[in-house]
Amino acid sequence: MTLIYIAFGLLGGQSLLALLAPAAYRYLPLGLGGSGLLLALAGLPAWLGQSSALPLDATAGFYLALLGALYLGVGFYLRDYLAHHPGPRARLETLLLPLFAGSMAGVVLAPLGYSFLFLWEGMALLGYLLIALEGPAALAGSRAFFLASRVSGAGLFLALLLLIQGGPREGLVHLVWAGLVLGFGTKAALFPLHAWLPKAHPVAMSPLSALLSGGMVKLGLYGLYRALDWAGPAPAWVGWLLLGLGLAGAVYALVLGLAENDYKGVLAYSSVENLNLLLAALGGYFLLQHPFFLLAFFFHQAAHALFKGLLFLGSGALKERGLSALGGLFPKLPQTAAYSLLAAAVGAGLPPLAGFLGEWYLYQGFLSVPKGGVVSLLALGVGVLALVGALAAALYVRLLGLAFLGLPRSSQALEVHEVGLYGQVGLGLLALGLVGLSLFPGALLAPLNPPLYPVALLALGLLGLGGGLVYLLQRKPWRSYTPWDCGYNQPGQPGSALSPRMQPNALGYSEQLLRLFPFVEVKIEASREGLLHPPTLRWQGGDWWGTLEALFARGYLFLARQAQRLQSGSLHLYLLLQFLALLFVLGVSWQ
Amino acid sequence: MTALLFLLIAPLFTGSLKWLKARLQNRLGPDPLYDYRNLYKLWHKAWIRPSPSSPIFVWAPVMALLGAFLAALFLPLLPGFSFAGDFLVLAYLLNLGRFFQVLAALDTGSAFGGQGSYRESLVAVLAEPGTLLALGAAALASSQLSLAGLAPLSAENLLVYTLALVALALALVAEGARMPVDDPTTHLELTMIHEAQLLDHSGPLLALYELAAGLKMLVYLGLIALLMPLGAWSFPLVLLLGWLALGYLETYGVKLRYLRLPDLMSYSTLSGVLAVLGVVLRFRI
Numbered sequence: 097m098t099l100i101y102i103a104f105g106l107l108g109g110q111s112l113l114a115l116l117a118p119a120a121y122r123y124l125p126l127g128l129g130g131s132g133l134l135l136a137l138a139g140l141p142a143w144l145g146q147s148s149a150l151p152l153d154a155t156a157g158f159y160l161a162l163l164g165a166l167y168l169g170v171g172f173y174l175r176d177y178l179a180h181h182p183g184p185r186a187r188l189e190t191l192l193l194p195l196f197a198g199s200m201a202g203v204v205l206a207p208l209g210y211s212f213l214f215l216w217e218g219m220a221l222l223g224y225l226l227i228a229l230e231g232p233a234a235l236a237g238s239r240a241f242f243l244a245s246r247v248s249g250a251g252l253f254l255a256l257l258l259l260i261q262g263g264p265r266e267g268l269v270h271l272v273w274a275g276l277v278l279g280f281g282t283k284a285a286l287f288p289l290h291a292w293l294p295k296a297h298p299v300a301m302s303p304l305s306a307l308l309s310g311g312m313v314k315l316g317l318y319g320l321y322r323a324l325d326w327a328g329p330a331p332a333w334v335g336w337l338l339l340g341l342g343l344a345g346a347v348y349a350l351v352l353g354l355a356e357n358d359y360k361g362v363l364a365y366s367s368v369e370n371l372n373l374l375l376a377a378l379g380g381y382f383l384l385q386h387p388f389f390l391l392a393f394f395f396h397q398a399a400h401a402l403f404k405g406l407l408f409l410g411s412g413a414l415k416e417r418g419l420s421a422l423g424g425l426f427p428k429l430p431q432t433a434a435y436s437l438l439a440a441a442v443g444a445g446l447p448p449l450a451g452f453l454g455e456w457y458l459y460q461g462f463l464s465v466p467k468g469g470v471v472s473l474l475a476l477g478v479g480v481l482a483l484v485g486a487l488a489a490a491l492y493v494r495l496l497g498l499a500f501l502g503l504p505r506s507s508q509a510l511e512v513h514e515v516g517l518y519g520q521v522g523l524g525l526l527a528l529g530l531v532g533l534s535l536f537p538g539a540l541l542a543p544l545n546p547p548l549y550p551v552a553l554l555a556l557g558l559l560g561l562g563g564g565l566v567y568l569l570q571r572k573p574w575r576s577y578t579p580w581d582c583g584y585n586q587p588g589q590p591g592s593a594l595s596p597r598m599q600p601n602a603l604g605y606s607e608q609l610l611r612l613f614p615f616v617e618v619k620i621e622a623s624r625e626g627l628l629h630p631p632t633l634r635w636q637g638g639d640w641w642g643t644l645e646a647l648f649a650r651g652y653l654f655l656a657r658q659a660q661r662l663q664s665g666s667l668h669l670y671l672l673l674q675f676l677a678l679l680f681v682l683g684v685s686w687q
Numbered sequence: 688m689t690a691l692l693f694l695l696i697a698p699l700f701t702g703s704l705k706w707l708k709a710r711l712q713n714r715l716g717p718d719p720l721y722d723y724r725n726l727y728k729l730w731h732k733a734w735i736r737p738s739p740s741s742p743i744f745v746w747a748p749v750m751a752l753l754g755a756f757l758a759a760l761f762l763p764l765l766p767g768f769s770f771a772g773d774f775l776v777l778a779y780l781l782n783l784g785r786f787f788q789v790l791a792a793l794d795t796g797s798a799f800g801g802q803g804s805y806r807e808s809l810v811a812v813l814a815e816p817g818t819l820l821a822l823g824a825a826a827l828a829s830s831q832l833s834l835a836g837l838a839p840l841s842a843e844n845l846l847v848y849t850l851a852l853v854a855l856a857l858a859l860v861a862e863g864a865r866m867p868v869d870d871p872t873t874h875l876e877l878t879m880i881h882e883a884q885l886l887d888h889s890g891p892l893l894a895l896y897e898l899a900a901g902l903k904m905l906v907y908l909g910l911i912a913l914l915m916p917l918g919a920w921s922f923p924l925v926l927l928l929g930w931l932a933l934g935y936l937e938t939y940g941v942k943l944r945y946l947r948l949p950d951l952m953s954y955s956t957l958s959g960v961l962a963v964l965g966v967v968l969r970f971r972i
Contacts (some may be wrong), residue, residue: 415708424796426741433741446783448774460773463823463832465967472967477958482819483812485779489786490808491879497793497804503739549776550768558753565749569891573733578884579797580737599793600801608809612949 097152099138100160100205100522103131107194114191121178121190125171125518126509128194132167135160146543151205154543158394159204159318162401165529166310167197170303173409173522173536176515177303189229195224196307203315204374208326213256215313220245223312227300235297235570249280250314259326266587269327276323285371286338287345291645293368294352298360302412305360309367310405314397317374319391330382343480345372350487351613354494354606359417362495363407366443369488370400373458373647375398376477380461383471391546395456398533398540399442406439406526412519413497413512419602420507422499428512433500435523440492442530445485448554449670450534456549457480487609493607503596688765690756690910696762697901698722700930722901726894731834734890739796747791748888748895760911761834764922769835774910776820777834778815780908781862784899785811792884795867799876802882806945810868810880813952814861820959825914827966838918846970848914848960850962855914857955859907859929864900866937868950878942896967 111129114120141147142157147683152160173192178186199219206212224245255275258268282289293313297305320338324330346369353365374396381389410432416422426433427590440449505512514520533540535555536547578585584593603610603618610616662669702722703783718724736744758780761773784808792804812814828847829838861868864881873879885896903909908922908929915921943951963971 150970321926341847345903392911424739426743437743439802444782444786445779446786447779448841453778455779459819459823460772460832463827467967468828473964475823475963475967476820478823478963479816479820482778483745484814485782486808486812487816489782489789490805490812493786493789493793493804495806497790501739501741501743501790501794501796502801503796512742530826547771553778554757554776557757558750561756562746562749562753565895566745569734569745569749572891572892573732576738577735580736580798580799594797596796598798599796600798600805605801606803607853608805612809612812667870685705 097138099134100152101200102424103138103164103201104388106131106134107198110194111191114187114194114341118183118187118542121186122175122188123176124178124193125521127171128197129168129171129172129192129522129647131151131197132164132169132171132274134164136164136168139164141329143540144543148637155318156204156615157320158398159314160201162314162398163197163201163311164205166401168305168438168530169405169409169522170306171522172525173306173515173519174303174397174414175522176411176517176519176522177301179516185229189226192222192226192229193307194303195681196226198521200307200315204318208256209260212631213252216244216248216252219312219315220249223308224665226304227296230299231300234299237466241296243495244289244296248279248288251275251282252280252319254324255279265622272332273323273329273330275319276327277334277337280316280319280323281338281375282316282319282478283454284375285345286316287341287348287368287370287372288581289497290349290368290372291346292365294356294361294396295370297364297520298358298417302408303362303431305363305411306405306408306650309364309408310401313371313422314401317371317378317393320378332383335379338375338382339474340379342372342374342379342410343477343484345369346376347456347480347487347517347613348482350484350491350617351610352447353491355603355610357420357602359419359495359499360408360411360417363411366491367400367404370396370404370443370485371389372453373481373484376460377454377461380384380458380474380477381453383545384461384465386461387546388457388462389465389542392454392457392461394544394655395450395457395537395541399450399454399530402526402530402533403439403442406435406523406530407443409519409523409526410436410439410472412494412555413515415511417509419498422504422509423502423599424504424509424597426513429500429514431514431520434497435527436500437496438495438527438530442534444489444492446489446532446549447549448558450530450537452549453537455485455545460598460599476634490606490609494602498600498602502599503594505596505599505601587684688767689762689768690759692757692900693902693905693909693968695754697898697905698726700905700926701812701867701897701901703929704933706833707930707935711934711938720766722733724898726898729894729897730796730891732890734892735887736795737766737795737887738924740791740794743791743891744794744888747794748892748899750787751784751901752899754782754787755782755899755906759906759909760834761901762855762913763835763907764909764912768806769833770831775785775819775825775909776830777906778819778822781903782815784903788884788888794888797881797887799883799886802877803880803886806880807884810952814940814955817854817952817955817957817959818862820956820963821851821858822910824959824962824966825851827963834910838912839918839921840914841916844924844966847962849924849966851967852911852914852916854955854962855898855907857912857952857958858906858910860936860956861948862907863904865904865933866940867943868948871940873942880945904928 099670139157139160142152143154146154199215202215224242255272258272286292302467349365349368353362356362377392413432442449445451445455465472465474706716706719758777761777787802792800820947826832828844869880910926912922
């Protein structure tokens with residue numbers, strides 16, 4: 097616990113320093129990164145020893161370690177990142193970020209009670225303020241974040257107040273769990289309550305997106321898992337709900353991610369996908385109590401926190417974020433590209449990396465269902481997981497391929513530069529954590545006594561044989577040449593007949609994939625700009641959720657107009673209403 | 688062990704397939720051993736690197752080959768590794784190879800590479816669920832999760848295995864880039880899927896890719912053989928049948944329009960789903 101006190105002291109000191117000194121962000125590697133290291137050092141032993149001493153029991157230890165690892169990387173990165181922000185804004189962010197980080201760590205340590213609610217709401221409010229600091233461009237995103245945290249708060253207040261009032265009574269269990277699923281599920285982007293996440297996370301500054309996607313949303317999962325201690329075993333419908341919505345949401349989020357043009361938007365949709373898979377794993381655990389689901393739940397969270405943190409931090413180097421305008425960044429940003437490739441390979445679930453192991457456990461969980469009965473239908477989850485795996489691979493190939501490979505699609509694309517030394521250290525720390533987690537998953541999962549496949553052997557085989565072959569290839573004679581352009585290039589002319597616009601753009605890449613799924617519309621509009629120009633095709637991705645939202649909004653407005661009639665200004669109506677209200681109250685109290 | 692065997696016979700399989708097709712089409716055709724010589728020739732050539740490319744361009748063929756090679760390591764046709772959940776590792780190792788291949792296709796900055804890349808992604812999305820559902824159903828029917836413990840085809844599991852075999856056979860055609868899905872002999876870049884991605888890879892890089900493609904087909908044939916009841920004779924028989932079927936299909940069949948692929952591959956997913964349902968709800972014939 098001493099380590100945790102020091103960590104909180106460091107965070108508080110960092111905030112205080114921001115009040116006193118203008119350039120306090122320079123100390124963020126110590127203030128935020130250092131406290132992250134301490135939190136991780138305090139959390140890991142509690143997790144590995146499966147301690148049950150509150151407040152730092154095994155679960156809290158796991159989440160503290162996860163948050164700590166993230167703070168460590170982000171703390172270093174922030175020092176470089178905030179140096180480009182105007183002075184007052186950087187100061188404000190340095191004030192708020194440690195408080196945000198502290199409230200997240202506090203949520204994990206808080207017991208069931210008002211302190212939990214206070215820290216939870218504080219976390220949501222600070223997150224909102226930090227997003228809102230981005231200015232008018234972030235208005236829609238920060239509002240969505242705020243509204244979602246209100247929805248989440250509503251569910252939590254309902255559930256936690258009932259729980260604090262002396263535990264769930266018979267009959268109220270369902271209400272309590274409904275509140276918990278609404279409260280924590282909204283935070284964890286449970287489909288279809290996920291809509292806020294792809295709006296809010298891309299507009300935040302990159303290190304904050306890393307904290308939100310890597311850390312904060314995991315606390316929703318933490319809450320649902322912790323609720324087993326607070327409210328007892330979940331009723332079966334909670335398990336089915338989480339499983340069904342989780343699996344559907346994972347596919348849905350990936351498809352929308354494939355339609356997304358914004359680099360960070362794609363990452364946000366991938367977060368929704370991973371969170372929904374995790375919720376499905378948790379739902380499976382609620383239903384079957386099988387250890388495979390628990391292994392998938394914990395391990396994939398750790399992997400997702402690190403790889404999504406790394407990808408979001410990497411996106412901080414990009415000025416232009418539209419995939420259709422990017423391309424060819426690899427030579428300009430070799431380090432960022434290498435880190436992003438590592439993180440994307442983890443995200444696409446490739447063995448022997450960490451992202452695959454979580455899916456591997458989840459597959460085995462689905463395949464270990466008892467035969468016969470409704471619960472055996474869970475085995476069909478294998479197909480959904482396979483679809484998710486293939487779609488995730490396509491999503492990450494599209495993201496990396498369009499942004500980093502090929503030719504630049506616009507002149508703005510190349511206005512990038514690598515982050516400075518501190519930023520590199522931050523990225524490197526997260527990448528190191530990811531590689532460690534991939535190669536030695538047993539070290540983290542030891543307390544759960546997991547089955548493993550020969551990870552290290554596979555990694556050794558791939559790198560050893562692969563490195564050897566690449567070495568042989570590099571030693572062979574080779575020369576650089578323009579890509580094959582069907583021979584259109586004339587011998588006398590330099591360069592290639594290919595133009596960068598002939599490469600697939602963001603929607604062109606995924607159009608055929610999107611057509612497979614009925615909930616996304618792709619529209620093609622051919623427009624002719626003069627006779628000599630070829631027609632340009634435009635794509636538009638729409639989805640039914642937007643239509644549903646619009647329908648809901650129209651219905652709401654209709655009701656609002658009806659309610660407005662009451663406010664006609666007629667004194668008689670008001671008096672009548674008051675009289676009726678009085679009668680109602682008297683009638684209720686009479687009973 | 689299986690992996691090494693596959694590495695040795697993969698060129699024979701693809702080479703003799705070309706010979707068989709030529710004979711079926713009343714052509715003389717290349718020597719069945721031609722692919723060995725072709726690989727030897729390609730390996731000793733210089734290679735060309737497109738100017739916009741990154742190191743991924745060189746790593747991709749290597750990873751494609753290693754993905755298929757390491758996947759074959761888990762096939763228990765000859766004694767090798769075996770553990771619960773090995774078929775998942777096998778399927779995802781093939782994914783690893785494809786991930787790099789599809790990524791490298793975008794690396795050249797050419798239009799064809801991009802087309803090949805997203806077409807292959809689509810084929811993967813269509814084929815993957817069927818494959819894993821079929822393997823999962825077979826594993827469930829055998830009540831354990833390793834390939835070595837798969838119970839062979841019997842009256843007990845006839846329905847489930849037949850459905851699984853349909854799914855796997857369609858996956859073989861899709862993942863191996865063979866006829867109704869892709870035409871390996873096309874000369875037209877516009878209709879290519881697999882070849883469009885390799886367009887800028889030459890010499891030894893192309894050799895690695897071709898070897899990887901052959902290996903991948905053998906891995907799928909190996910998976911099919913594991914479900915067969917003939918013991919040690921399963922694999923040679925499946926190999927022969929697959930060889931004849933592919934030759935026949937590519938002589939008398941036509942390539943499906945790319946946009947019609949979902950129709951074909953939906954049979955794979957459907958068979959997979961039915962196989963799993965059959966095993967968990969205990970359907971019998």
